[in-house]
Amino acid sequence: MQTVRKDIHNSDIPVLCQSCEARHQGICGALNPEQLLALAKSTRRVRKDAGEELLADAMPISSYANVLRGVVKLSKVLEDGRQQVVGLQFAPDLLGRPFAAESRVSAEAASEVDLCLIPKPALETLLTQSAALEHLVMLQALRELDEARDWMVTLGRKSAAEKVASFLYLIATHIDPTEVEPETRFELPLTRADIGDFLGLTIETVSRQISRLKADGVIEILGNRHVTVPDLARLRLRCG
Amino acid sequence: MQTVRKDIHNSDIPVLCQSCEARHQGICGALNPEQLLALAKSTRRVRKDAGEELLADAMPISSYANVLRGVVKLSKVLEDGRQQVVGLQFAPDLLGRPFAAESRVSAEAASEVDLCLIPKPALETLLTQSAALEHLVMLQALRELDEARDWMVTLGRKSAAEKVASFLYLIATHIDPTEVEPETRFELPLTRADIGDFLGLTIETVSRQISRLKADGVIEILGNRHVTVPDLARLRLRCG
DNA sequence: CGAGGTTTTGAGAAATGTCAACTAGTGTGG
DNA sequence: CCACACTAGTTGACATTTCTCAAAACCTCG
Numbered sequence A, B: 001m002q003t004v005r006k007d008i009h010n011s012d013i014p015v016l017c018q019s020c021e022a023r024h025q026g027i028c029g030a031l032n033p034e035q036l037l038a039l040a041k042s043t044r045r046v047r048k049d050a051g052e053e054l055l056a057d058a059m060p061i062s063s064y065a066n067v068l069r070g071v072v073k074l075s076k077v078l079e080d081g082r083q084q085v086v087g088l089q090f091a092p093d094l095l096g097r098p099f100a101a102e103s104r105v106s107a108e109a110a111s112e113v114d115l116c117l118i119p120k121p122a123l124e125t126l127l128t129q130s131a132a133l134e135h136l137v138m139l140q141a142l143r144e145l146d147e148a149r150d151w152m153v154t155l156g157r158k159s160a161a162e163k164v165a166s167f168l169y170l171i172a173t174h175i176d177p178t179e180v181e182p183e184t185r186f187e188l189p190l191t192r193a194d195i196g197d198f199l200g201l202t203i204e205t206v207s208r209q210i211s212r213l214k215a216d217g218v219i220e221i222l223g224n225r226h227v228t229v230p231d232l233a234r235l236r237l238r239c240g
Numbered sequence C: 001c002g003a004g005g006t007t008t009t010g011a012g013a014a015a016t017g018t019c020a021a022c023t024a025g026t027g028t029g030g
Numbered sequence D: 001c002c003a004c005a006c007t008a009g010t011t012g013a014c015a016t017t018t019c020t021c022a023a024a025a026c027c028t029c030g
Helices: A002-008 A033-042 A120-129 A131-157 A160-174 A192-199 A203-215 A232-237 B002-008 B033-042 B120-129 B131-157 B160-174 B192-199 B203-215 B232-237
Strands: A044-048 A053-055 A063-069 A071-077 A083-090 A106-109 A113-119 A185-187 A220-222 A226-228 B044-048 B053-055 B063-069 B071-077 B083-090 B106-109 B113-119 B185-187 B220-222 B226-228
Touching: A033 A113, A033 A120, A063 A120, A071 A192, A071 B131, A083 A131, A083 A160, A083 A192, A083 B131, A113 A120, A120 A131, A131 A160, A131 B071, A131 B083, A131 B131, A131 B192, A160 A192, A160 A203, A160 A232, A192 A203, A192 B131, A203 A220, B033 B113, B033 B120, B063 B120, B071 B192, B083 B131, B083 B160, B083 B192, B113 B120, B120 B131, B131 B160, B160 B192, B160 B203, B160 B232, B192 B203, B203 B220
Parallel strands: none
Antiparallel strands: A044 A113, A053 A106, A063 A113, A071 A083, A071 A106, A185 A226, A220 A226, B044 B113, B053 B106, B063 B113, B071 B083, B071 B106, B185 B226, B220 B226
16 A cells, blocks of 8 residues: 555655655645755755744745744734734744735734745745645645635624634643644743734734733633633634 | 847747637746647636636635636635635636645635646646746745745834735735736725735725825726826835 | 615724733742 | 843733714615
8 A cells, every 4th residue: 555655665865854844744744855855955944932933924936844843923014014914824833925026915923933944946946846845836726815815704793702713712622733633721822913914903802802812711821821721612603 | 130030930839829818928938839728728718707716615626717807816714714814816826726736715706817727747747847937936926925024024113004005015016917016996896895805804804904094196997996196105105 | 767786974983902900820040 | 151131022001093883864775
């Protein structure tokens, strides 16, 4: 069987890629061992601290990157400084807009993140060679489109209370890439300011709604960031 | 030269496709004459009136469709009935979520529209055969993602006045698929209720903001739908 | 011309934003 | 290891925006 053969011939697979999330669920899963080996020659693993800028709006892109750990915040800024977070990326998403000379968003490490940098030409060469890879990239784009549209409903039609509940639910269901089940305990990867920019609310309104959820027993909070959700269904009910 | 040859051999191209927008700027441009001919055998042109439902959320999809004329409204509805328009499609967009068994949005003709229906299996067969076609479909998905993210900024961070101005600007720049320049006179393809659902506002707020733009001389309105924008730069300024 | 639906306008209510003060974490240097 | 300083988060009072409900005006179409 193919899958067994693959495991037996694990030595074909670059060491760094062997346990890599991107190979199992991310775009590298589309590559055969030779392609993976060729790609691994030009990739580079880097760790970024929370707050570091990864990609600036309207700046030329030199690299794509697989998100291996942590959360990346994608945002757009109006001339007068108003900011909107337009997406979050979790492992094993591919970071960077394919087939564009420059980014249309800015990307920032929301938490500490590990990235696998892929030089732009390396990925684009592979994309022309592998229809399977291009297909996976398209599927990610379609998934991000679905997520963006879901979020538009939250931004346009939900109350502040529903927005905050929706955000917490989103994090619970996405924070752990290896786990299919939502998490009941997690660290918030975003500051209150970031949450506000994601939800189209002020920092104060976010804080008040979190306090309310806490008072109502829907969530527990330890320190500022550590959240426990005793009953996910109850949180889900608050999402509108 | 390829392009000249193509024009000389126009007889290879199905009659209905010859003047079709989708062949020039849409996804059919990726097909060679044989593929186009094969596809044309199973496509069907239909006209839909404003308000007709084209695709229901969570319903199985049997067809894709090229939008040839008019405006299609994509929307999502919350359990309690709150609605959010998550996108508008203009000619020559492809309607329908590729590689999904069911739609995640509902689609409705916002104005009278002409569609070229493509049976799901026909398009999906072609997609596996033509990397060029899949590439165009991906580019449309990426463009829609960019548009969705732009709109998230409008939904999350703009005032009601800026939202309405942004909407009018969007229509002015997209209503005519053959024209690169924004239009200064056009028919609004959406009712006030639809505009409200697109902007996350009530019908009354939309109306008030339109009245304000009219009073300020930024736009002129004849009847309920016919809009003239004497100075697009002035409208652009109101978009925030 | 009239009926039905759509749009506009007004007045008051509710939600969210703003500004300011206060509190609680977090990290650093003695 | 503790104390201090700094940043992030919370809470309160008030302002502003947007929503809600109601009525009137306006189109569109038969």
